[in-house]
Amino acid sequence: MIDLEAVVALRAVATNGSVAAAADSLGFTPSAVSQQIKRLERGTRIALLERVGRGVVLTDAGRHLVTSSATVLADLERIEADLHLAGGGSGSGGAERRVTGEVRIGAFSTAVRGILVDVLPRLRDEHPELRVPLRESEPWETIALVASGQRDLGIVHRWGGVALAMPEPLVETPLFTDVADVILRRDHPLAGRTELTPTDLADEEWIATFDSTICRQWLRRLFDGVSNAPRVVHESMEFENHLELVCAGLGVALVPRMGRPPLHPDLVGIPTVRPASTRGVSAVHRRSQADSPALQTVLDAIRGSLAESGPLP
Numbered sequence: 001m002i003d004l005e006a007v008v009a010l011r012a013v014a015t016n017g018s019v020a021a022a023a024d025s026l027g028f029t030p031s032a033v034s035q036q037i038k039r040l041e042r043g044t045r046i047a048l049l050e051r052v053g054r055g056v057v058l059t060d061a062g063r064h065l066v067t068s069s070a071t072v073l074a075d076l077e078r079i080e081a082d083l084h085l086a087g088g089g090s091g092s093g094g095a096e097r098r099v100t101g102e103v104r105i106g107a108f109s110t111a112v113r114g115i116l117v118d119v120l121p122r123l124r125d126e127h128p129e130l131r132v133p134l135r136e137s138e139p140w141e142t143i144a145l146v147a148s149g150q151r152d153l154g155i156v157h158r159w160g161g162v163a164l165a166m167p168e169p170l171v172e173t174p175l176f177t178d179v180a181d182v183i184l185r186r187d188h189p190l191a192g193r194t195e196l197t198p199t200d201l202a203d204e205e206w207i208a209t210f211d212s213t214i215c216r217q218w219l220r221r222l223f224d225g226v227s228n229a230p231r232v233v234h235e236s237m238e239f240e241n242h243l244e245l246v247c248a249g250l251g252v253a254l255v256p257r258m259g260r261p262p263l264h265p266d267l268v269g270i271p272t273v274r275p276a277s278t279r280g281v282s283a284v285h286r287r288s289q290a291d292s293p294a295l296q297t298v299l300d301a302i303r304g305s306l307a308e309s310g311p312l313p
Contacts, residue, residue, distance in 0.1 A: 004076070006040035007069045008149060009033045010048060014058055014066045015148040025135070025150050073149055074169065074288035101294040102131040106142035107155035110178075110239065111281065114259030115155065119305050123298065130294055139164060139214055146170060146284055153298055154284040159218035160275060171290060173283045173299065176306055180256040180277040181269030183246045188268075195273045202226050205251040207234040207242045219254055222277060243267065 012022035012033070019037075023030040041048050048062035058066065107116060116134060123132055137145060139156035146154040147167045157178065158164040166172055182201065184191050190200060202223070208230070209215045216232075223229040234245055239260065242253035247264050254277055255269070263269060271277065283302065289295050 001043075003036070003040055003043060004069075004073070006036040006043075007065065008073070009036040010040060010058070010062060011066050011069065011148050012150055013037070013049065013056070014063070015144050015150065018055055025145060027133075070169070074286065078288045078291070098129065099127045099294055099297045100129040101292075102133070103153055103292075103294050103298045104151045105132060105134045105153050105155065105298070106137045106145050106151040107134065108139055108142070108157060109136055109237075110256055110259030111155040111157075112136055112259070115302060115305060118309075119298075119301050122305070123301050126301075127297060130297065132298060143167070143170065143284060146286060149286070152285060152289060152292075153295060155281065155302075156284055157214065157279040157281050159214055159279045160221060160277070162214055162217050162221060164214070166284065169286050169288070170284050171287050173285075175281045175283055175302065178256050178258045178279050178281055179271060180254050180279065181271050182277075183243060183253045183255050183263070183267055183269050185246060185249060186266050186268050188252070190270070191268045193270055196270050197272065197274050198223050198226050198229070201252070201272075202229045204230070205233045206230045207236065207245045207251045207253040208232045209237055210235055213237075215254075218277065218279070222254070222272065222275065 009022060009026065009028075012026050013019055016022045016025055019033050020030045023033045026033065037049060044061075044065075046061045047059050048065060049056045050059050105116065112134065120132055120134065123130060135145070135151065137151075139154075139158070142151065142154035142156050143164070143166065145151040147170055155175075156164065182196050190196060193200070206219070208219050219230055219232075233251055236242060236245070239253075239255045242255055243261070243264065245251060246253050247266055254272075256279065257269075258281070283299055285295055285299075
C-alpha cells in the first residue's frame with residue numbers, strides 16, 4: 001500500500017524544488033521529509049528522487065506518481081468533506097453545527113494585516129476545534145501550494161492586467177477590489193493633485209518591491225509607453241518600509257490601501273488614473289474541497305469581516 005503522507009511529501013518536493021523547502025512548507029524537518037520519501041521508495045521498490053549536484057530532482061517515476069496521485073488525493077478530500085457533512089449535523093434544539101478539522105491558509109502580507117488578523121481570532125473563539133494555521137506567501141507561491149495540497153485556502157491578488165495563472169483543479173472566489181495610491185511627501189509639487197497619471201510621475205524616483213513580485217510587474221505596466229520610467233532606486237518587500245522611505249524624502253511609492261497604517265501627517269496618498277492602480281483580491285481552493293464545512297466556515301468568516309469593515313478609505 002502506497003503511503004499517502006509520503007506522497008504528499010514527494011509532491012511538496014516537486015512543488016518547492018528541494019527537500020529543505022518542502023520541509024519548510026509542510027512544517028517538518030528535512031530529515032523527516034527525506035525519511036518519508038525513502039520509505040515510499042522502499043515500499044514501491046522504485047527510485048523517486050535522484051541527486052543532481054547538491055540538490056535533488058524527481059525521476060520519471062517520481063513525476064508520474066506526483067501527477068497520478070492528484071486524483072486520488074482529491075477524491076480523499078471529497079470523502080473527508082462528505083464525512084464532516086454526515087457527522088456534523090445540527091444538535092438538538094437547532095444548535096449550531098460544530099465545525100472541526102484544519103484549514104491551512106496561504107496569504108500575501110497585506111491580506112494578513114488587513115483581513116486575517118481580524119478573522120483568525122474570531123474563528124478561534126467561535127470554533128475552538130477548528131485549526132487555521134497561516135503561512136505568508138506571494139500569490140504565485142500560494143496558488144502552487146493550494147494546487148499541490150500543501151495549503152487548503154489561498155488569498156491572492158492580481159493587479160490590473162497582470163496574468164495570474166489558475167490551474168484547473170482550483171476554484172477562485174472574488175472578494176473585493178483594493179486601490180493603491182501614490183504616496184508622496186506633503187511638500188512634493190504634485191501633492192495637491194486629486195489624481196495622477198503615469199506622465200505626471202515619469203521623472204520620479206521610486207521605492208518598490210522586488211523585481212520578481214506581482215506588485216513590481218504592475219508598476220512597470222503602469223508606465224507602458226513612458227520612456228525611462230519607473231526609475232526604482234530603493235527596494236523593499238514591506239510597504240511599511242516604503243512609507244518610511246517616502247517620509248524621509250527618498251522617493252515616491254505605490255502602496256495599496258488594504259493593511260496600510262494611517263499615513264504620517266507629512267504624507268499624502270493620491271490614486272492613479274489612465275490606468276487606475278487596482279488589484280482584485282480573491283480566495284482560491286481546490287474544487288475537491290468545495291463541500292468542506294471547515295473551508296466554507298473560514299470563507300464565510302472572511303467575507304463577513306470584509307462586509308463589516310466596508311470600503312477601504
